[in-house]
Amino acid sequence: MPHRYPVREIARQAGVSEATVDRVLHGRPGVREGTVLQVEQAITDLDRQRTQLRLSGRRFLIDLVMETPRQFSGLVREAMEQEFPGLRPAVMRARYHLRETWATDDLIAQLDAIGRQGSHAVVLKAPDTPEVAAAIGRLTAARVPVITLVTDVPMSTRIAYVGMDNRAAGATAGYLMCQWLRHVHADVLVITSSAMFRGEEEREMGFRSAMRAHDPGRRVIEVSDSDGLDATCGTLTARALRDFPDIGAVYSIGGGNRGIVAAFAAADRTCEAFIGHDLGDANRALLRSGHLTAVLHHDLRADMRQVAQSVMRFHGALPGDQPPRVSGIQVITPHNLPD
Known part of the structure; x- marks a missing residue:
């Protein structure tokens, strides 16, 4: 059966004779092990170069559709614009459809x-x-x-989910919270932007699971529908502080952290531990000022690489059918804040 590359092409790539390549391809004796490896590496290199040729001149148009606070959509857009130029010889460009709140009918119409x-x-x-x-x-x-990005729609025909394991992220937050509040009597406030985002629901479930495992007597108070916006989060937090005088820690799943900090300050209450998500400008400033104890973060540029690879595989520009890897969860404090 003929090989996918001509013997002459393999020999030129490997720097050996055509007769040697023929013996290796047909498993005949008389070839040193190092030379066999050399020929096999040449075939691997040819495969890689064929992929590059397949990508040459390919253009892809991607639509980014997000209902999320402007802080986070800005991070995703920045990661996309930083990562896509490095994908050459393929060319990727994006159209952006970004809103902080999106009526269902309008979102469906856009899709x-x-x-x-x-x-x-x-x-x-x-x-x-x-x-x-x-x-x-x-x-x-x-x-x-x-x-789907960051939050999944699993009962759909989407080809892939890219992002962290949200349940594991919530469990990480719960574990850290238990350690930091070990000698503190305080209720914990958990704030989500919407009950309709599966990723936030999974984070909240993971958080509660870890709290039950490590600190079963601790009361967790949930507030939802903040839209992840500072003003709404501030109002909801102020109300929760009035209703629950023992609140002394926060796990903010959906954003709006400046509003939460302002509400604690206005009520003259101390927040012993405050865990958030993502490294936007606001969260960086809150980490540096000491208002945020830690931020759970993942590499959005790596996510964008996985997005691009999924797109190219779907359209036959890359070989294989490899699902995206789950993004690693990084715990960021003021002492390891990346540039």
Whole structure:
């Protein structure tokens, strides 16, 4: 059976004779082990170069659709714009559809419009609802793959989820909280932006699970529907502080952390431990000032690489069908804050 590369091409790549390559390909004796490895490496190199040739001149248009606070959408957009130029010879460009709050009908209309306009992929952060899952199904039918980012819509036809293990992230926050409050009597406030985001729900579940395991007597008070915005979070936190005088720690799942800090200051209350997510400018400043104890972070640029690889595999520009790896969870404090 002929090899996928001509013997002459393999020999030129390996720097050996065509007769030697022929003996290696057919498993004949008389070739040193080092030379066999040399020929095998040459074939691997040719495979890699063929992939590069396949990518040369390929252009991909990706639509980023997110319902999220501006701080986080800015981080994702920055990561995308930093990472995509390094993917050459393939060329990727993005269209951005970013809102802090998005009425369901408007979000669905945007997804359907993308399906009509044409796109190589949609990267989506949206609530896990039947309407969103149905819209993903229509995009799939139009040959537009959908990759969910940070929060999943698992009962849909999306081709991949990219992001951290949200349940593990919440459990990490719960473990840290138990350690820091070991000698402190305080209730813990957990704030989410919406009950409809599966990623936030999983973080909250992981947090409660770790608290039950390590500090079962600690009371956890949940506040939802903050939209992750500073003003809303400030109002909801102020109300919770009035209603629950023992609140002394916070796990902020959905953002709005400046509003939370302001509410504690206005109530003249101390926050013994405050854990948040993501390294936007606001959270960096709160870490440096000591208001945030730690931030759970993952590498968004690595996420964007995985997004790009998923898109290229779907369209046959990269070989294989490798699912994205779960993003690693980093615990950031004021002492290891990256540049």
